[in-house]
Amino acid sequence: MPLATLQQQIAAAAGPARNVRLLAVSKLQPASAVAALAAQGQQAFGENYVQEAAAKIAELAALGLEWHLIGHLQSNKAELAAQVFDWVQTLDRPKLVSALAQHRPAARGALNVLIQVNIDDEDSKHGCQPDEIPALAAAIAAQPQLRLRGLMAIPAPFPDAARRLSALARMKALFDTLAATHPQADTLSMGMSADFAEAIAAGSTMVRVGSALFGPRPTP
Numbered sequence: 530m531p532l533a534t535l536q537q538q539i540a541a542a543a544g545p546a547r548n549v550r551l552l553a554v555s556k557l558q559p560a561s562a563v564a565a566l567a568a569q570g571q572q573a574f575g576e577n578y579v580q581e582a583a584a585k586i587a588e589l590a591a592l593g594l595e596w597h598l599i600g601h602l603q604s605n606k607a608e609l610a611a612q613v614f615d616w617v618q619t620l621d622r623p624k625l626v627s628a629l630a631q632h633r634p635a636a637r638g639a640l641n642v643l644i645q646v647n648i649d650d651e652d653s654k655h656g657c658q659p660d661e662i663p664a665l666a667a668a669i670a671a672q673p674q675l676r677l678r679g680l681m682a683i684p685a686p687f688p689d690a691a692r693r694l695s696a697l698a699r700m701k702a703l704f705d706t707l708a709a710t711h712p713q714a715d716t717l718s719m720g721m722s723a724d725f726a727e728a729i730a731a732g733s734t735m736v737r738v739g740s741a742l743f744g745p746r747p748t749p
């Protein structure tokens with residue numbers, strides 16, 4: 530759908546009192562598609578693969594866009610990720626805290642990070658367990674090169690709405706608990722093309738939308 534239509538749907542779901550950010554998920558989309566959306570005013574883009582993103586980020590550097598890593602981060606890609614991204618949304622283990630902090634170039638300022646939570650405890654998904662959040666948050670807060678901004682989740686796409694809403698509500702509760710001790714945590718990243726309105730109703734502050742915006746992804 531056109532960017533303006535999506536923006537209207539997000540605003541309608543959020544209501545007048547809340548501002549929900551849109552992250553345009555551009556994985557596997559060419560740099561030209563990103564540039565076209567940027568020309569319409571979209572500022573923040575999400576990428577899943579560090580190397581693909583690094584090339585796009587370099588190509589589009591003149592546009593001054595904000596880039597988020599939303600794909601699983603292998604430790605051996607942490608150095609490049611810390612150099613090229615503005616946000617890493619998929620921090621899910623202690624090893625990444627030190628790797629990202631160590632490699633963040635001082636000139637780039639602190640790297641914004643979200644802790645990814647495996648909220649439905651799926652074997653196929655990355656992310657920490659809910660009870661691991663406090664220790665990870667403390668480790669991040671101890672690193673001046675990192676700024677803890679909140680939580681991210683990819684809830685399971687259960688056909689049963691009650692099960693989907695349960696995961697979203699549990700994430701909102703975890704986020705509120707985190708923000709009570711880490712007031713700089715202002716971002717709850719959940720909601721994709723299929724469920725962004727539901728996620729916003731449950732308290733999401735950032736939705737990550739790909740196919741609804743760009744159309745089907747090209748196959749790699």
Ligand SMILES: *Cc1c(COP(=O)(O)O)cnc(C)c1O
Nearest residue numbers: 554599721722737738739740741
């Ligand atoms: C691909 C992806 C999205 C976007 O998915 P769509 O269904 O195309 O909107 C959002 N978040 C993550 C983590 C993704 O990998």
